[in-house]
Amino acid sequence: MNKILFLLFLSVFLPLASQSQPPGYLGKRATLLFNFSSFPAFEGPTQNNRGISFSTERFGESEQGLAFNYEFNLDFSYVVSRMRSLSLGVGQYYTGVVTDTRTRSRPTLLEPNPSSAEDFHSLFNRLNVRSITLMYHKFKGEKGALAPIGNQFSYGLKYLSINSEIVDKRTSYRLSGGSFFGHEPLNLPNKTSFLLFKMAFQNTQIIKDHFVIKMGIQVGVPLHYRYWEAVSNGKEVLYDTGDKENQYYDFRVPVLRRIFFHELLRFDFGVGFLLF
Amino acid sequence: MKNIFFKLLLLIFISSATACYDYESQFEGPYSEEVGIPAPDFPRELVYVASGNVYFTNALVEDSIVIDDSGMVEIASINAAHTKILFKKADENIQIYDVEDERITGEIANSEEAIWFDYHANDETIFYLIDNDLHTQGPAVLDEQPKDLRDFFALNVEIKAAVITKDGDIVFTSTVFGIFNTDYLIRTDGSDDSNENKYQYEIPTAFVDLRINSSDNQVVGRSNSGLSNMIVFSPRSTGFDRITSALFGAPAEDFDERYEVLNDRISIRTPRIGTVQTNTGIITSIDF
Numbered sequence: 001m002n003k004i005l006f007l008l009f010l011s012v013f014l015p016l017a018s019q020s021q022p023p024g025y026l027g028k029r030a031t032l033l034f035n036f037s038s039f040p041a042f043e044g045p046t047q048n049n050r051g052i053s054f055s056t057e058r059f060g061e062s063e064q065g066l067a068f069n070y071e072f073n074l075d076f077s078y079v080v081s082r083m084r085s086l087s088l089g090v091g092q093y094y095t096g097v098v099t100d101t102r103t104r105s106r107p108t109l110l111e112p113n114p115s116s117a118e119d120f121h122s123l124f125n126r127l128n129v130r131s132i133t134l135m136y137h138k139f140k141g142e143k144g145a146l147a148p149i150g151n152q153f154s155y156g157l158k159y160l161s162i163n164s165e166i167v168d169k170r171t172s173y174r175l176s177g178g179s180f181f182g183h184e185p186l187n188l189p190n191k192t193s194f195l196l197f198k199m200a201f202q203n204t205q206i207i208k209d210h211f212v213i214k215m216g217i218q219v220g221v222p223l224h225y226r227y228w229e230a231v232s233n234g235k236e237v238l239y240d241t242g243d244k245e246n247q248y249y250d251f252r253v254p255v256l257r258r259i260f261f262h263e264l265l266r267f268d269f270g271v272g273f274l275l276f
Numbered sequence: 277m278k279n280i281f282f283k284l285l286l287l288i289f290i291s292s293a294t295a296c297y298d299y300e301s302q303f304e305g306p307y308s309e310e311v312g313i314p315a316p317d318f319p320r321e322l323v324y325v326a327s328g329n330v331y332f333t334n335a336l337v338e339d340s341i342v343i344d345d346s347g348m349v350e351i352a353s354i355n356a357a358h359t360k361i362l363f364k365k366a367d368e369n370i371q372i373y374d375v376e377d378e379r380i381t382g383e384i385a386n387s388e389e390a391i392w393f394d395y396h397a398n399d400e401t402i403f404y405l406i407d408n409d410l411h412t413q414g415p416a417v418l419d420e421q422p423k424d425l426r427d428f429f430a431l432n433v434e435i436k437a438a439v440i441t442k443d444g445d446i447v448f449t450s451t452v453f454g455i456f457n458t459d460y461l462i463r464t465d466g467s468d469d470s471n472e473n474k475y476q477y478e479i480p481t482a483f484v485d486l487r488i489n490s491s492d493n494q495v496v497g498r499s500n501s502g503l504s505n506m507i508v509f510s511p512r513s514t515g516f517d518r519i520t521s522a523l524f525g526a527p528a529e530d531f532d533e534r535y536e537v538l539n540d541r542i543s544i545r546t547p548r549i550g551t552v553q554t555n556t557g558i559i560t561s562i563d564f
Contacts, residue, residue: 048299060302096299109336109543109550123307126299170303176548180533181335185309 025206025274031148033214033272035073035089040066043261047094047126059098059124059168069095069262073133075270079147083139087154091131097164097258099123101250103184105174117174119183124168127255129262133158133198148274149212151203158196158220158263162255165190188251196220196263210274220263222256322526322564323354323361326540327557330363332375337542337552343373353563355395356490362393362402370404384413394563397442397490408435410446417444425450428464428474437486437497447495449482461497487563489527496534498524526564537562 041051049059050067058064070093077087105117135156139145145152166188173179202216322333328347332354333340343352344363352363361373370384370393384402387393393404401414409422417440425435431452438448447463459482464474483497522536522543536543537559543551 048297107336108546109552110546110548111550112336124299166307167299168301168303168305169307176546179530180528180544180546186307187309 025146025149028210028274028276029079029148030275031075031077031212031272032275033073033075033077033087033212033270035075035091035214035268035270036070037073037218037266037268038068038070039264039266041069041095041262044258045096045098045124047096049096049124059122060170069093069266071129071131071266073131073270075133075272077137077148081147083141083145083147085137085139085147085152087133087135087137087156089131089133089135091133093129093262095127095129095258095262097125097127097254099125099188099251099254101186101188103186105178106181106184108175108178108181111175114175119174119178120172121183121186122170122172123166123186123188125164125255126167127258128163128165129259130161130163131158135198135200137202149204149206151201154198154200154202156198158198160194160196160259162192162194162259163190164192164251164255190251192252192255194256194259195223196259197223198263200268202268204272212272212274214268214270214272216268218266218268220266222260222263224256321354321358322535322542322562323352323363324537324542324554324559324563325349325352325363325561326554326559328560329556330361331554331556332361335544337554340556344371349561351393351485351561353394353561355399356397357399359399360395362395364390364393370402372402387411392437392484392486394439394487396440397492401440403438403440405435405438408433410438410440410448412440418446428462436482437484439486439488439495441488441492442490443492447486447488449479449484449486449497451482485524485561487526489529491529494527494534496525496527524562526562528564535562535564 043053045051045053045059046067046069050064052066053064071091072093073089073091075087075089077085079085100120100122102118102120105111105114105119107114111117133156135154137147137152137154139147140151140153143151171183173183198218198220200216200218202214204212204214207213321335322337324331324333328349329345330343330349330352331340332343343361346365348365349363350366352361354361359375361375362370363373364370364387367388370387370390371380372382372384373379374381384404387404387406389406390404391406393402395402396414396417398415398417401412401417403410403412403417405411408426409424410418411422412418423446425438425446425448426433429450429452431454433450433452436449436451438446440446445463445465447461449459449461452458452460459479460476461479462474462476481499483499485498486495487497488495522538525534525536527534533544533546536545540556540558541551541553542559542562543549
């Protein structure tokens with residue numbers, strides 16, 4: 001009886017576990033890919049204050065117009081089965097964001113005891129964004145794909161680490177003579193991070209020997225509900241936890257919005273090499 | 277189809293390169309919390325002479341320190357970086373006071389007869405006026421020194437006060453003696469003695485205590501005729517910008533901002549005006 005059951009077990013599961021052909025392309029499972037992705041910049045400036053803006057406030061008198069968001073990535077992908085692969089990538093790009101904040105006015109000869117007066121600061125920030133991306137790729141076997149070659153649908157998570165640098169500032173002083181006395185420190189954070197959900201439709205082709213090219217379109221959406229609420233309803237909904245928090249949101253909310261429009265949609269193009 | 281797609285990608289790639297150019301500042305430029313923030317407690321940055329004593333104080337005219345309490349000082353000046361102060365007693369040389377060291381670090385030899393002096397916008401060169409000659413000490417800012425300012429006139433003149441702009445122009449006031457004495461305010465590049473590079477304006481009375489800001493857009497002076505008016509002058513305009521009720525003052529970097537003095541009170545005009553009483557006696561000299 002046990003022997004019959006054992007043979008039955010083998011006859012059912014062995015075909016599932018074994019494969020008639022090893023995964024990968026000609027036995028190669030690992031690919032190193034240099035990827036470039038881009039899309040016209042809208043609803044937020046590039047690092048040099050260009051781009052198309054429909055609703056956000058412009059910073060200064062810079063000429064706007066067509067400009068492109070971009071990102072460079074280096075991806076390492078590994079085939080885990082005939083129709084599946086995993087990839088780990090690192091990326092980097094620069095972009096810009098306009099933020100504003102307020103500080104309490106300093107006393108002046110005219111107003112030695114300013115009570116609620118505030119100075120207003122408009123800032124143009126240059127964001128240095130570094131990312132780590134983990135993606136799962138599902139190849140479409142019915143269309144002749146075989147990992148790592150062919151059409152694929154991918155999804156995964158992308159972690160963004162953002163450093164900000166204020167490259168231009170315009171301060172409006174509330175009190176006469178305020179510029180004479182300067183303003184309080186802005187106390188804005190210059191670092192933040194976000195987590196994104198990524199999806200992509202891509203196609204990988206062999207072009208010569210071990211070289212491959214990859215083209216496609218990718219979509220990314222930040223996973224931060226509380227800040228989305230602030231982006232959609234105005235950051236004032238978060239203004240209930242004191243000055244320090246307010247200044248934090250003065251930075252994080254507009255940066256999230258900028259990152260959203262930067263990551264929302266991209267065309268990507270990559271050149272890679274089959275390693276082993 | 278593939279060719280078109282590749283060309284499109286190439287176009288996007290090249291266009292994206294435009295995003296790599298750095299941003300060009302339009303307003304105040306880069307900002308960092310580590311630098312450029314004035315300390316919350318205002319630095320001492322105003323020097324004035326009252327009852328012959330020299331006071332160094334902050335922009336709100338509080339937290340003063342006394343640099344000289346001899347009761348003999350006539351004039352005091354401070355450089356734009358607020359690191360050095362000059363002051364002079366009657367018949368003595370001009371003293372150089374170091375703000376950081378909080379002590380007198382030197383003096384200008386043979387300057388007992390100086391009637392006016394100040395720092396150039398470079399924060400290092402000191403200029404002073406003796407017997408119609410403009411002298412300098414420190415990095416050269418004039419083609420020749422001393423510069424005899426009477427060379428700009430054919431008639432007998434007396435130079436009342438003079439300052440050197442950051443570009444090396446000389447702005448000075450003078451009384452020209454003739455059948456009728458005439459007073460002028462003059463700006464010249466000082467390169468030659470011809471009238472080609474000279475802007476000359478007739479003024480009601482030659483004023484003294486000339487101060488120019490390092491932005492080179494505001495000159496103020498004190499009337500010496502008993503009219504008790506401080507005159508504000510834009511160096512390249514064709515006349516006075518304002519005459520105020522103050523006696524004299526010191527210009528700030530912004531065109532519309534300056535300190536003004538009336539007796540023992542100091543006001544900041546921005547163009548609104550706020551005033552503090554110093555309680556240190558009648559003020560006879562001020563610089564910012």
